[in-house]
Amino acid sequence: MSQRLTIALDAMGGDKGPDMVIAGADIARERHPQVHYLLFGDTARIEPLLAQRPALRAVAEVRHTPDAVAGDAKPSVALRAGRQSSMRLAIDSVAGGQAACVVSAGNTGALMAMAKFVLKTIPGIDRPxxxxxxxxxxxxxxxxxxxxxxxxxxxxxxxxxxxxxxxxxxxxxxxxxxxxxxxxxxxxxxxxxxxxxxxxxxxxxxxxxxxxxxxxxxxxxxxxxxxxxxxxxxxxxxxxxxxxxxxxxxxxxxxxxxxxxxxxxxxxxxxxxxxxxxxxxxxRRYNGAMFLGLRGVCVKSHGGTDAIGFANAIGVAYNLAANGFNDRIxxxxxxxxxxxxxxxxxxxxx
CATH class of the missing domain: 3.40.718.10 (Isopropylmalate Dehydrogenase)
Known part of the structure; x- marks a missing residue:
């Protein structure tokens, strides 16, 4: 696949974000060198990690977000209060056409609630x-x-x-x-x-x-x-x-x-x-659950995974976006x- 696309990452999601997310993105960069990344999260924590990975830094853009969704947050609360969170703004970038897909290792319920609210469902699909x-x-x-x-x-x-x-x-x-x-x-x-x-x-x-x-x-x-x-x-x-x-x-x-x-x-x-x-x-080989039925590719990584597992989740998102998965549905x-x-x-x- 030679198609160049942009992937949005919730850099603050997961048990070990943003360290695990940045390390995983660097592994994914080697597998898919044509991908550009939008990293949503705390710039003060992300930039030092990118400084250690100049090759990833060259294909990544950091977008500062003041908030992050807690792992134990209720979906309804996250949807209402997390409008400026790294998870929500990463999803927004897909809805706005700035990214082809989004990957997060954050709170599953919050991610589903936000993705369904922002991206909506494909015609003919009642529930993702x-x-x-x-x-x-x-x-x-x-x-x-x-x-x-x-x-x-x-x-x-x-x-x-x-x-x-x-x-x-x-x-x-x-x-x-x-x-x-x-x-x-x-x-x-x-x-x-x-x-x-x-x-x-x-x-x-x-x-x-x-x-x-x-x-x-x-x-x-x-x-x-x-x-x-x-x-x-x-x-x-x-x-x-x-x-x-x-x-x-x-x-x-x-x-x-x-x-x-x-x-x-x-x-x-x-x-x-x-x-x-x-x-x-x-x-880790099977990491990366897809939210099917939405008008945008959204992949959930296991919150406790490591860099290899997160890289595999990115690979799932890339494969679906590059092959026009939603258009096929x-x-x-x-x-x-x-x-x-x-x-x-x-x-x-x-």
Whole structure:
């Protein structure tokens, strides 16, 4: 990709901002040398960090912001009182056309509230959804929603499926991604009215992919489908469960290899294999959750990530912006509207 674009960064977001943000931007600069950065935050803290990285300084512009959104701030309070915060002004730069996308490691709820208020939703999309990657036995999959919408109607899940399929085609380069609705069983009679009504509609639609049907929790890791659709409550529980299981497995391995001298010897002999395993399951590799459905690319980085993880989040934003992701969603929604008006799936669920 040779397209030059500008990325806005909330330099004060995250547990270790702005140090982590600036270090991550410098790593991303090496991967995407054609990118220009708008850094929003406290100039007094950002400029000394940039002085240590002259190559990044040459492609970055600092815009001073007096405020930053606290990690524990309520979304409503942040939206009302954070108009001059680094997060809000970074989002504003996307709405104003000064930047192609925004990346923040700050407060998730505040970021979603601000982004939805400022950027608005794409025509045909009622609610934005949080999407991210999951490692699977087959490679990677996309899952949404991961926490933005705790309660959904069938039409929300239908829209999530369309956005997720376009996301998979753009980010994973899949020509015909498979789509599944997360349920408590794969049979058509399983689940509540919402998921059954959504599945009925998805079976009838000319999707930008192929509808597989219902999938269960164990299908997430096996990679049964490329796109997993669910409500934000279930998706967030699945995400946190997967993260906790990964940490538990890592701790079990550490304790096992420290249990005896023969175990330590076994680790030394298999060190190369374990290094590859660590790289494959490294959460930093999958950092960067996209807020799908907004009229601008907005990517949320994990607040506790390091520079490598933040650089990967920047890479997600760059890939989506450079490939016209939002334009593709608009085209798909218009194509579906032209093909056949969406029925009242809310009524079908009653």
């Amino acid at each position: 959804a949080i999407a991210s990657f999951f490692p699977t036995l087959r490679g990677e999959s996309v899952m949404l929603d991961l926490g933005a919408n705790t309660e959904c109607q069938p039409e929300n899940l239908v829209q999530f499926a369309v956005m997720g399929a376009v996301f998979a085609r753009t980010a994973l380069n899949l020509s015909e991604p498979t789509i599944g609705v997360l349920n408590i069983g794969s049979e058509e009679v399983k689940g509540n009215e919402v998921v059954r009504a959504a599945a009925t509609r998805l079976r009838e639609m000319p999707l930008p992919g192929r509808f597989h049907g219902f999938v269960e929790g164990n299908d997430i890791a096996t990679g049964t489908v490329d796109v997993i659709v669910t409500d934000g409550f279930t998706g967030n529980v699945a995400l946190k469960t997967a993260e906790g299981t990964a940490k538990l497995f890592t701790e079990f391995l550490r304790r096992t290899f420290q249990s005896s001298w023969t175990a330590r010897l076994g680790y030394l002999l298999a060190r190369g294999a374990f290094k590859r395993l660590k790289q494959r399951t490294d959460p 608009k085209e798909e929604m218009q194509r579906l509207a032209d093909a056949k008006p969406l029925p009242d799936t809310k009524a079908a669920a009653v």
